[in-house]
Amino acid sequence: MRIAIATDAWAPQVNGVVRTLQSVTAELVAMGHDVCVIAPDQFRTLPCPSYPEIRLALTTHFGVGRRIAEFGAEAIHIATEGPIGLAARRHCLSRRFLFTTAYHTQFPDYVAERTGMPADWFWHYMRWFHGPSSAVLASTPSVEAILRARGVGPVRRWGRGVDLDLFTAGRAGHPALANLPRPVQLYVGRVAVEKNIEAFLACDVSGSKVVVGDGPARVALARAYPNVRFLGALHGEELASTYAGADVFVFPSRTDTFGLVMIEALACGTPVAAYPVTGPIDVLDPASSGMDENLGVAIARALACDRAAAAAYGATFGWRRSAEQFLDALIPQGEGKKRLSA
Known part of the structure; x- marks a missing residue:
């Protein structure tokens, strides 16, 4: 056709x-x-x-x-x-x-x-x-x-x-994450106001915060949060290794219809923290994610999840x-x- x-x-x-x-x-x-x-x-x-x-x-x-x-x-x-x-x-x-x-x-x-x-x-x-x-x-x-x-x-x-040939568990983490204080908390996506990224960056959770992506809000957010690592847009193997090297993937958006990045992270074995809103409530499962109206609580729950369970669930998306x-x-x-x- x-x-x-x-x-x-x-x-x-x-x-x-x-x-x-x-x-x-x-x-x-x-x-x-x-x-x-x-x-x-x-x-x-x-x-x-x-x-x-x-x-x-x-x-x-x-x-x-x-x-x-x-x-x-x-x-x-x-x-x-x-x-x-x-x-x-x-x-x-x-x-x-x-x-x-x-x-x-x-x-x-x-x-x-x-x-x-x-x-x-x-x-x-x-x-x-x-x-x-x-x-x-x-x-x-x-x-x-x-x-x-x-x-x-x-x-x-x-x-x-998910591209299950690219986003897989067991791969080495990105070198940019290797020496950061743990846990490493990762966001991937557009850096724009509608993604609600500041809710993640303002979260009082120990460890390191990393943002992958670009967009109109990047300069202002980088200025407001100098301790956050902004890596810009990454693709392919570099992106997959960044997912794999993080301890938790944080999805702060309240307006996405799905959130493709969540299942990419899961396929790499990285649990997801999110608000219980449209997108996450349909996509995520309790064994590999944490959801709560308090994003700090969601991150803590996700960090307690089993990475093998996250990878197994992520691998169901083709x-x-x-x-x-x-x-x-x-x-x-x-x-x-x-x-x-x-």
Whole structure:
């Protein structure tokens, strides 16, 4: 099958959405499908207000539609609600093509955090954007429930996975962590206000705190917390060895829909500490994590967990199942293929 994926999130961005799309695309290709990713690197871009590391494409439904038509797409997935997603949506509606969408991030909460306006205002946009979709893909039961309660649907499950060849237990820890006072507490992800990182950095827990990632809040946080090690963005073996060398992975976000970094850490044998909120409550299990409204208590509980149990649980997440779920949702009852070829 020829599958077009329209997304505003793609390399060189580093986040869970990009890793998910890259990993699922690789699985789909390995399964014999042709995939065309329509992303910002194919257009002129401008920096996103308040987040210049993210580039927004300057395009129209004509530009996106031409790529879809030239590829000869038999199924279309719109991954994000930004300019490329909007252009793909308009193209599909103008030609009565079926398409799926995904709810990757708590977009209303993120925008509310950055603008100071109520999140409820932005749910109107979510209902409008996803309304024509033949299926809205959600990562966990909690996210499904949120979408249904907000009038967004029909909802289908699309879980996440881990590169189990890269993120494995037993590997050596990163040299940058070797001589730090223990326990080493690690955060990996965007360094941005919506990730609630300061709740972790302000936590009164002995040992060392390490932040891996980059983003608009990095300079201010590094200035406010000079004892924290900021390593910047790491990838591949370096990232995996950083997970492996930490004693606990701390996930302070209250707004993520899944938290891919949590299962990467678990697969490396590192227990996770988090708040009991959407994302962690669906993903984590008690044997390899600590959850509490007091993040210091959550960290203490996670430090008491067995690393072998964490690795065993993390190893249950694979990308092939995620790709199969994605594929199953693309053409409900075969209608998409008939409509697209009409």
